[in-house]
Amino acid sequence: MFDRSRLHRLWQVRRSVQLVWKSSPKSTLIHGGLMLVLGLLPVAGLYLVKLIIDTVTAQEAPEWESIGGLLAAALSIAVLTDWLRALDAHVSEIQSQQVTDHVHDLLHKQAIRLDLGYYENPEFQDNLHRAQTEAPYRPALIIDRLISLLQNAVSLGAIALLLLAFHWELTLGLFLFMLPILFVRMRHARLQHRHWQSWTARQRQAYYLSQLLNFQDHAKEVRLFGLGNHLHQRFMDLRKSIRQDRLALSRDRTKGEALTQGCASLGVYGALAFLAYQTMVRAISIGDMVVYYQALQRGQALLRDLFASAAGLYENALFLANFYDFLLLEPRVKEPEVPCVIPQPLRGEIRFECVRFDYPHGTRPVLKAVDMTISAGEKVALVGKNGAGKTTLVKLLCRLYDPTEGRITVDGIDLRNFSSEEWRKQIGVVFQDFGRYQFTVRENIGFGDLVARNLPGQIEQAARLSGADGFIAGLPHGYDSLLGTLFAGGEELSIGQWQQIAIARAALRSAPIIILDEPTSALDPEAEAQVLERFRQIAEGRTAILISHRLSTVCMADRIFVLDDGRVCESGTHTELLSLNGVYAGMFHSQARHYRTVQE
Template identity: 40%
Template sequence: MRIAAVYDNMQRAFQESSGGRVYQVFTQLLEVARELVTLVTVSVVLFSWSPWIALAILFSPVPSVISYMFFSHKGYEIEYERASDRRRLYYYQHLTTSDHSYKEIRLFQLGPHLLDLYTRLVRTFFDTDRRLARRQSLLGGALGFLSVAASSGAVLWAIHTTIDAGRIGQLAGYLQAVGSIQVSAHAMLLGIAALYKDSLFLGNLFDFFALPERQLKGGTRAFPDKLRKGIEFRDVRFVYPGTDRVVLDGVSFTIPAGRCVALVGQNGAGKTTLVKLLTRLYEPSGGRILVDDVPIEEYDIDDLQRHMGVIFQDFIRYELPVRDNIGFGRVEARQDTERVAEAARAAGAEGIVESLPQKYDTMLGRHFEDGHQLSGGQWQKMALSRAFMRRAPVVVLDEPTAAIDAEAEAEIFTRLKEIARGATSLVIAHRFSTVRMADHIVVVENGKVIEHGVHQDLVRADGVYARLFRLQASGYLTEAVSP
């Protein structure tokens, strides 16, 4: 299924799960049952007097109910098709109210344009809903008149037949029974119609639950607390599901146990995909990944992920206390202040924490009261602290120092070598000052490994790595000699 279609299904499901419709169905069922009991009880009296009058009263609300059900279905169809536009509406709202996007929107003066896009969508929704409401008022009013006419006719007929039969004394009782049946029948049929409407919208929730879950193959083997041999990618291929786009094409390399391997390559070369395969977020389309000579799919997925300290380039900025930001690396130990502080020291975040008013209990971000916003580099150090909090035998860092200056970067990798001594590490980086500190370097291009070795050998080989290294070094030299 297309990703956009999945997001549309999520939007429809979220709208129903957060709108109280499930509770409405429950209460509506109780209301229908209550009215049914009342209706049956009173109908016995009225049927004993005149079955035709009873039937006329019972079915008088039917035209109105049919109208209600018809327009409920129309409204459902409109909302179903509107899911994509509603997601776009929420996206515009997020862009204009998020502190992450504020600077660019302000500097590029995008506010009026985004507001115009938002307003146009809202106006489209309003115009469509108004047209439907107008049609419902006209047709519903006409059919409602038929319902009133039918019930009024039945009442007049009841009065006429009662007078003719000389049973005027019973008329008050019969009219009261007619009124009770009218109210109960109308309430019950409208309740059934409301259940029909709710069932349409709840179908969106159940459709989402019914989406096939892409299950990764996992075994029962426990992941080792310390690797003995290492990790091997053997002729690994990956193609995005539902596409013919080849991201990885026969990738093979080894990460020896206790060593650090750096992945180098241009954006889009497939480096992050390798990380996602190793962490079992994706399943390879071909080839094998071995951990200590055991196929990775034989390990229990949850246990494997517990034994990996991972930080992605697009890490999450948890707008929560510092303790949680770091402690989420090992959530059950987040109240262990000593361990949290040790992770902060490892990532060079200790100074940041000490400068905050409530230290590890300081709320970060601007979403909540008394929150303190951090710079991009400071947030990245918090994310690195999470990875170190894990104390995992496998450490995977995807662009871990992109927002950190060169001096802090060197310090962090020195600490990484000390703290993660004995751990097996995979690092994706663009800065060669970081890359050259690795025990082994793998160069990836267009989904294939084209070079590997240590820094000095790769520079002497004068291949892609050497070209990228010289390109970056020349930039630093140019900056150094510029007046």
């Protein structure tokens, strides 16, 4: 019966060979040539050993010159073999590094290409983990196995011709005694791959627990709540379960290997008994016996290596399937075939028209028929309880996702008609979970606009707008100071200072639309007032969206949209919403009551 899965694995081998060739053609060619030569040299050495023994055991006294010449030839082959092996090891290392870098290049480009929805999916995270851990070295292994297979086949072919000339039944018997080893190794490769897939989630959990114990982000809480031993024990329990599965698999393989290797040894020693009998009855010479026995041993070793290479090819093809599946993933945020040109200048009028959104693996809609218009140049605020959909609206506006239903337009054009890359250049955004890059201050701010960062004074101006220039001046190397404690010499900042850096990053981009998600959540009241004043300056002439739970922060907005249960339930100015005495008024009075209680 036609086995499509085996054909698919052969196709994976072919793709891996193409990948290695593309990443390191010169190294692959040299590596392959060296291994083929190394496959032939042992056969030549074996034949010289036969000649030496036959010469020494000849009835006539041999001339030293004839033996010396044979020994010199054997020595030359041995030295050449050692040199070529050393050279091949160096070439193999070059090839391995080139392939690893090429695979990382493919992985990173695909990771950049895929949209945010994939990264919020645990199944995708499992597949990504498998691709990242296996792909960098598996293609080079496939080439090694393939070349080793060819090298062993060449050597085995030469030895087989030698043995067939003596006794073809002996050669066939050797092969049959070794064949069970191949079946055992192929079965183990299948089992290992199957178990490996089931281990991935546990391995990622163990890695996460290790991060909690070893990284700074959770160091304070781990110590304050006494979580260290608890988390360590959970890590050890996971590692134990994985280890037990691995050892069970290893025991299974050991049993199979012991049985098949015993059969192989029985075949070789049976052949030795046959050779000894042939020598005793003078059917062959002592030199023939030595050479044929060495050929049998060498043939057994080559067959073992040949089967190991074949099983290795099969195993690596199985493991690389996840990598190639990862490369085949397509973004869910589809690019238009012919993108619309973004109007310049962009006015920035934003309309949400009956927008509904469900997260791919969610169980309920996050947004339900949202209708909302933000006029060009208007400063609006989005408020609502946690989970109301405020940040989701921003993600849709940034085209990190597309609406499940409805559409979003800017200046009358559906966002889906723009190139997502070009559209995102029109937005400066600070998310609540902003990035804290372990680079210099200049790089942290400069990531906001990779073009503007090279213009004189732009980074410093962005820092002044966010209020970060004050503490930057006090850092040891100013804008060239390394931030964070991940690398030596780094300076750690407070959360509020990191937030000011993030705001400076958004301010650097001269985008017509600016979005701040909880921009003052980590700031003290004085710093909050300064940031809001600077926000007014940054937002001048732009369409601005502010998300905040502090309702005192949103009073300065031209209009406030109140979200509740995935819908816009109220909109208006601060004064208008208070007069409605609805959801917004209830939230505002609740916060005001808290402040009055504290003052009393």
